[in-house]
Amino acid sequence: MDYLLHIAILSSIYSLAVLGQNYASGYTGLISINHGAFMGIGAYAGAILLKWYGVPFPVAFLAAGAATGLAAWLLSFPLLKLKGDSFVLVSFGFSFIAFNLFLNWRGLTNGALGLKAIPGPELVNLLDNTKIIFLAILLALILITLWGLHKILQSSYGVVIRATRENQKVTQIAGHCTDSYRRSVFVLSGVITGIAGLFLASYISTIDPTLFNYHLSVLLLIMAILGGLASLKGSIAGATLLIVLPELLRFLGLPNSILAESQQISYGLILILLMYYRPVGLFGTYKI
């Protein structure tokens, strides 16, 4: 039973992160491979406050969102000047820079040693089995995010950001300052992903920089594309599938030596087949 809860919690954390990723990449065309870094920033901001300053969880929650939002806001200035391929590549570059910062800013992040024993939300200890409450909080958070994103995307704001996704120049000609829309989308998507990072940190209670290197950013993008760009339930489906799939592989008893490599090769294959046959993914409505 605990194992199921464990997988459900991991799936919800990644679903939340992929919702953030999809809000930027699927709905606004900002195909960014750096949301893994945002998860890292949220995780470290929250973990440092929780562990060393013993702040209550809600304060760390706000701090994680604020720190990631600020990072997204700062990054948006160089990034939003770019379009298409160069945008993707520079965002990929940022995930390397962020990884280096986590690794080398020893004073703040304790470097490669990582942070240990990060406390979880206080509510969790009401029941002896802490996982149930943890999952409840996460599901509530996902529902709120879904409601919020749905409301935004159905509103005229949603129409404008999808218009900027299609063609920035035409939307500017129609009288919208596309850069300010793209910036606010990028910041909000960063905040959502950062908060998912905080929950990951407080759930597995020990983090180190290798958790947030470029592999995570690539995984989040694959989840968004597999689930379907510009689709909220697609984001959740994509995240859950790519969390449950590797755990299932544990039961198949593949010879361990080729387990991780074959898992990675299947990711690569998924990507190619998707891009070839069904770029919109499972539930997507937008083809990059």
Add this chain to the structure above:
Amino acid sequence: MKKFLLPLLVLSLAACSGGEQGESDVIKIGYIGPMTGDAGSYGHDTKKGIDLYFQEHPTIQGKKVELIYEDAICNSQSAASAATKLVNIDQVKVIIGGQCSSETLGAAPVTEQHKVILISPVSSSPEVRDAGDYVFRMYPSDAIVGQTLAEEALKYERIAIITESTDYAEAYHDSVLHYLVQAQEVTPVVDEIVQPNTADFKTILQKVQNAKADVLLSIMQTPVKSGILVKQAAELGITAQIYGTDTLAGDDFEQHAKNAAKGVKMVIVAEDDSRAEVKEFKKVFGNFQAPVIFSLKSYDAAHVLADAIEAVGYDSDAIKQWLYDMPGREGLGGPIEFDEYGENNSQAGSVKVGVEDPATGRIVFELLREEP
């Protein structure tokens, strides 16, 4: 929403059917380690050490031993997943595991919560010390071994240190620096950090050259990094005496360093080659991908665990108490005695030096005979 519940349901069916084995006929022991990825060679050797023990002693209290291996790719999140699976699905009470310190630290919260013994053969980071009272480890903490390296370095005037920014190397570096600066008020002339993935040391070695250091400590995560460092140092004609740590030896090191490895020293928790059973173990084991000590320690971990279960049965609290009270004993990998933190610090590091083996012309590391 209902679409993604389906896979979860399927999973639970698979899970429940496997779980309900009674106390009866099998003793299950879990294993968590890096089967693949960069640290794959460590996982391979420690797994083989455990297999070797249970091939020789297949049963405990007359019951068959079942080993369940889980890959954690040297990553705390997968270690947590592996531990959760072992504890909840396979309902193991004992896990040998966490080779990389990040794995042990990732699995510890799960095993602590379910009161499952976690005994790690080779995690050496000082952070593991207070990871939990069900957590034990066979390998002395870097804080102890680091001291031996620092003492060796103090024989020289101008000390240079190059460290790779990984969990093992940085922890080791901190204990060496701590001992040098606090205990001996000696500050190194060069103290540089390098990135984990690239390995071009020439520019940093230039700093070592300019600082005219006469001893260079190479604290790296994998043998290959030290190998490249030694090669480039030789090319730049650096005369400083190079010291490595226990991760220096390994066939990767030899491939890169080749003849430049002559005279390179390293501080390692060494097995005593002279003992007959160690030689016998090496013969049976075959070729080593990682330092020999790693497989010896995992063999010892299996041995200690088997004795504990034999003595007090398959109950984690009883095993925990037995391990704490266990009198000191001599394992293949060296003396074993657990202090109140579950640490086995009864073994200091010893120094080995690279000497040219006349027969093969290859460089082999032997214990420095004359004690300093």
Add this chain to the structure above:
Amino acid sequence: MQIILNGLIVGSAYALMGIGFSLIYSTVRYFNLAYGMVAVIGAYVAYTLMNSWSLNYVIAMLAGALVAVLIGMLSSSILFKPMVRRGGSSLVILVASFGLLIILQNISALIWQNTTRALSISDRILPGYNLFGLIITPNQLMIGAVALLMMLILELFLKKTRYGMAIRAIGDNQELTKVLGLKTEQIILAVYVIGTFISAISATLIALEIGIRPTHGVTLVIKAIIAAIIGGLGSIRGALLGGLLLGVAENLGIYFLGGQWQDTVAFTLLAVFLLVRPEGLFAKKRLVSVN
């Protein structure tokens, strides 16, 4: 000064990667991230040839490059060309090429394990030569010499031969060349051959210094992209200068800021260029394109 020399040597290898990348990009107009991994496989093949058949380094390097060319052409005709024909946008192809990178990386991890394989010119480690105070190691000599040679050959090829001019023409305007009846299919294949050949050579050169690992595929393609973008996408001279600049900047960063900031320096250099001069050093300014 020694630092700048180190930087120029490594930079020449980055430049080679960047030139190959820029050449391919200027004709096919999409980013192929698997480019770096194909090059590393070339280095692995060279390694295997040297160890199992004890070929000498240069021959093994060339053979390895030929194998890489084969893989490059295969990937282009099996994966990328059909996708272009189906109207896949450059982003779709970028993501698919990332999938190919992951596959090739893990296949080479299965074949050659996840350790770092050593590649060296001689069995013994020879101390470097001392040229008026600057130390240059045998590896550096080999890298610099071969890189220079490759650049000269390429320059001659592009300037003098018919194919060379066609490639430069297609670089400037794809539709124009279709109109002129030049067979673009053949030219794209030729560019893939040249680009991949150069990249495999450069990967085998870099391997002398840092060995071969499956994860180098990603780092090499990133260095190639940075060199190409700084120099101005599609311009060969730009990629050359971009590569050298990248090599020197990285080494200066290592010396003054510390080794751990190497990647950060590389990416900050890229970000600065994209802010100050997005079209790079040599590319031409283009009129606005609406879509």
Add this chain to the structure above:
Amino acid sequence: MLQLYQVHLSLGGLKILQQLSLEIQEGKITGLIGPNGAGKSTVFNVVTGLIPFASGSVKLRGQEILGASPDQVSRLGLMRTFQDSVILSQITVLENLISASPLLRDISLAQVFFRSAQTRQRKAEAGAKALELLGRVGLEGKANSLAKELSYGQTKLVEILKVMMSEAELIFLDEPFSGLYPEMIKVIQSLIYELVKKGKTIVLVEHNMKLIEEVCDRVIVLDFGEKIAEGTFAEVRKNKKVIEAYLGN
């Protein structure tokens, strides 16, 4: 309404616009004609801010707009169509239209959540107007299908409807009739007349001389980025330089 004074644009030695000065009177339809490559579309791109590196002065109702960003120019009441009719393909036709409506401008996240009734109401209003326009041209059936499913002619039509949605005062039409068969041209012509009836000013770039004669009050002729003639279609038709420019120099 719109004055261009000494507007000059050169790119790498190639002179695209040479000291161009011209004036567009309010409430009239002005034709902008000239052989291919005369710089007609470039004038549109410079005025609407898509090309920022031109020199000289461009005044809209006396206010300098050279160098302003496309959305700032658009907010001053200027809207355009594109020569190769760029449509927002992966959103619905209705969304294409309402994205051009001033009612959807400057919506912030705060307004979406805290004044959601007001934003919903403005979106509904824009939606209603869009449906009404689509109804007039018989396209209301396509309202909720993706814009990429429209035919070439329908896309051209939707672009004109977008201009009407924007309630812009000054409208640039870049070859609205090219590649269409007669009935579709009639429909677009009626829409243009409707715009003029509402007092809009229109600048039309078109190659079909019969339409120019029929539709435009005044005509300006460009050749190699220079103004070579101006006046009514009849006057311009007789001008020697114009004939020379068209019939080949």
